[in-house]
Amino acid sequence: MSESRRLLSVLFTRTGLVAAIVLALALSLCPCAVAQEAEEPVVEGAVAPIAPPTDLEAGDTPSDRGSSVTLTWTPSPDEETDRVLVYRVYRSSDPETGFEQVGRVAAGMTTYRDGGLIDGEQVFYRIVASDGETESPYAAVGPVASSPQWFNSRRANAMVGTIVFVIAIVYFVNAAKGGKELFIRRLAGLDEIDNAVGRATEMGKPILFISGLSGISDVATIAAINILGEVAKKTAEYNTRLIVPNADPIVMAVEQEVVKEAYAKVGRPDSYNEDDVFYLTRSQFAYVAGVNGIMVRQRPATILYMGMFYAESLVLAETGASVGSIQIAGTDAVTQLPFFITSCDYTLIGEELYAASAYLSREPVLLGGLKGQDIFKFIVGTLVLIAVVSATLAALGVTANDPITPLFVTGG
Amino acid sequence: MRRQLPLTLCFIAGVFMAVQYFIPHWRVQDTYDRFLIWLQIIFAFAFLLGTVSLVKVHFHKIRNRAADRGYSWVVLAGLASMIGLGFFAPGHNDPGSPFDMMFQNVQVPIEATMFSLLAFYIASAAFRAFRARTLEATLLLIAACIVMLGRVPVGDLISERIPEATRWILTVPNLAAKRGIMIGVGLGMMATALKIVLGIERAWMGGGD
Numbered sequence: 373m374s375e376s377r378r379l380l381s382v383l384f385t386r387t388g389l390v391a392a393i394v395l396a397l398a399l400s401l402c403p404c405a406v407a408q409e410a411e412e413p414v415v416e417g418a419v420a421p422i423a424p425p426t427d428l429e430a431g432d433t434p435s436d437r438g439s440s441v442t443l444t445w446t447p448s449p450d451e452e453t454d455r456v457l458v459y460r461v462y463r464s465s466d467p468e469t470g471f472e473q474v475g476r477v478a479a480g481m482t483t484y485r486d487g488g489l490i491d492g493e494q495v496f497y498r499i500v501a502s503d504g505e506t507e508s509p510y511a512a513v514g515p516v517a518s519s520p521q522w523f524n525s526r527r528a529n530a531m532v533g534t535i536v537f538v539i540a541i542v543y544f545v546n547a548a549k550g551g552k553e554l555f556i557r558r559l560a561g562l563d564e565i566d567n568a569v570g571r572a573t574e575m576g577k578p579i580l581f582i583s584g585l586s587g588i589s590d591v592a593t594i595a596a597i598n599i600l601g602e603v604a605k606k607t608a609e610y611n612t613r614l615i616v617p618n619a620d621p622i623v624m625a626v627e628q629e630v631v632k633e634a635y636a637k638v639g640r641p642d643s644y645n646e647d648d649v650f651y652l653t654r655s656q657f658a659y660v661a662g663v664n665g666i667m668v669r670q671r672p673a674t675i676l677y678m679g680m681f682y683a684e685s686l687v688l689a690e691t692g693a694s695v696g697s698i699q700i701a702g703t704d705a706v707t708q709l710p711f712f713i714t715s716c717d718y719t720l721i722g723e724e725l726y727a728a729s730a731y732l733s734r735e736p737v738l739l740g741g742l743k744g745q746d747i748f749k750f751i752v753g754t755l756v757l758i759a760v761v762s763a764t765l766a767a768l769g770v771t772a773n774d775p776i777t778p779l780f781v782t783g784g
Numbered sequence: 785m786r787r788q789l790p791l792t793l794c795f796i797a798g799v800f801m802a803v804q805y806f807i808p809h810w811r812v813q814d815t816y817d818r819f820l821i822w823l824q825i826i827f828a829f830a831f832l833l834g835t836v837s838l839v840k841v842h843f844h845k846i847r848n849r850a851a852d853r854g855y856s857w858v859v860l861a862g863l864a865s866m867i868g869l870g871f872f873a874p875g876h877n878d879p880g881s882p883f884d885m886m887f888q889n890v891q892v893p894i895e896a897t898m899f900s901l902l903a904f905y906i907a908s909a910a911f912r913a914f915r916a917r918t919l920e921a922t923l924l925l926i927a928a929c930i931v932m933l934g935r936v937p938v939g940d941l942i943s944e945r946i947p948e949a950t951r952w953i954l955t956v957p958n959l960a961a962k963r964g965i966m967i968g969v970g971l972g973m974m975a976t977a978l979k980i981v982l983g984i985e986r987a988w989m990g991g992g993d
Binding site: 435436437438439520521522523524527530531534537538541542545587589591592594595597598599600601602618620621622624625626630647650651652653654655656657658660661665669683686687690704706709710711713714715721722723725726727729730733737738741742744745748749752 | 802805806807808809810811813823826827830831832833834835837838840841844852855891894895898899901902905906908909910912913962965966967968969971972973974975976977978979980982984985987988
């Protein structure tokens with residue numbers, strides 16, 4: 373009996389020793405958990421670690437030039453308690469090591485676009501939520517690689533619209549070529565150009581043509597140059613002086629060629645004077661001072677303002693009115709239109725500027741383009757009406773959602 | 785050939801510029817960026833053309849003893865002095881240099897003066913526009929009075945409804961009209977660009993076939 377008791381005692385002692393060693397090892401391996409467990413009742417305000425974001429996904433950024441990956445995630449639940457200030461994004465080419473921070477986004481955001489990658493090269497991402505000092509455990513994703521796209525699907529609607537527009541223009545241009553009669557409404561300002569040139573001829577005074585302050589890359593400037601070509605033909609026919617001061621050297625070079633060609637076309641190449649199409653200055657109000665000086669000294673019979681204008685529009689137009697010139701303006705600058713309407717005799721509003729060249733030349737092919745433009749405008753107007761009805765019905769709760777309006781939103 | 789070459793170049797460049805809007809691939813976008821750099825280079829050279837044109841026009845006026853040749857002397861003197869100061873004076877165009885002093889103390893005040901003239905021109909134009917001779921002019925006058933009053937504190941003192949009416953005028957009828965014009969402008973731009981790219985519109989080349 374005593375023997376067996378001694379044996380049990382040794383056994384328990386040894387078992388206890390082993391258990392103590394295992395417990396000590398466990399304690400050394402997981403001190404926090406044990407410490408938290410041990411101290412929980414004692415330490416007040418002990419804080420649990422921040423919860424990480426979840427559902428982390430990474431993929432090639434759609435419809436981009438390449439070299440970028442977009443990450444999306446579900447926010448950390450701790451955002452609700454305002455513990456999360458920022459998400460930090462780490463990247464590595466190895467799933468286990470070498471992660472470096474590549475970006476950070478504020479709490480509330482759920483996407484991050486990482487650029488500067490090499491297309492086709494696989495990378496791994498980790499994202500953590502942070503309160504500024506400590507970080508949550510990470511959420512990981514990968515491998516993922518970036519690649520460039522050949523079509524921007526977010527602009528598919530714009531492409532459809534462009535194709536319909538091109539078809540409409542080409543159809544009516546061909547119809548006009550076939551001799552179909554096309555009705556174009558009267559534009560009083562353009563009808564008046566003939567009279568204005570005649571008036572200048574009778575008075576023996578020049579015509580001043582101002583093509584705005586924009587460069588050659590502005591379509592309004594190109595429209596102005598088209599009109600200048602037609603006006604130059606008329607001034608060449610009447611042998612009236614045409615003065616064209618420029619604010620852009622490239623526009624000046626193009627306008628010199630246009631006027632020269634127009635004079636040659638009506639058989640008066642010798643009447644062209646290169647000094648009448650000249651460069652003034654690029655500076656906005658220095659240009660105004662120069663043009664106003666020409667107006668006051670030359671007292672032109674007619675002044676044409678065609679193209680893109682800014683704050684100088686009223687100063688120019690009022691000076692022109694004060695010297696008694698007939699003034700015809702045309703611009704697509706919506707903010708400057710009221711000034712021209714107030715100070716000029718005739719004003720081409722917006723799209724009329726672009727129609728002017730076709731209207732003046734009366735070439736059937738160009739008029740066909742105008743007709744195609746009108747048809748497309750009708751289509752756009754109809755679609756806008758449908759979208760307004762759809763959005764209104766959705767807003768009033770008659771329909772569950774608005775399926776039409778998003779179709780017209782174009783992505784970047 | 786003299787006409788076909790520019791038309792072909794215009795077609796290629798125009799189609800590329802239209803197509804690049806729908807192709808985000810870096811090869812296409814890098815080419816587009818390169819085109820824009822070319823534009824800047826051309827513009828830099830074109831400035832030389834502009835300067836030559838300016839000098840030539842005023843030189844001819846002086847040589848021909850034109851009536852207003854005095855202004856031409858002022859232009860050429862100003863041009864020569866600014867070029868001289870920019871290239872040869874100490875500090876070139878650094879802050880505090882003679883060039884910078886001339887720019888800050890001569891050109892900037894003169895331009896500011898020209899800009900400030902706008903206030904007087906607005907007054908004279910408003911006087912002409914607001915004469916209530918027709919129904920449209922009367923409506924314009926009423927709308928303008930409401931908008932002007934709604935933009936200053938005294939409007940709110942007269943009636944709280946004036947600022948509300950101002951907001952309504954600006955965001956409903958005014959914005960609707962603006963957007964109508966802008967849709968037309970957008971389509972006009974596209975049509976003009978398309979006609980030029982396809983070679984239908986050739987007035988920019990002086991017209992003709």
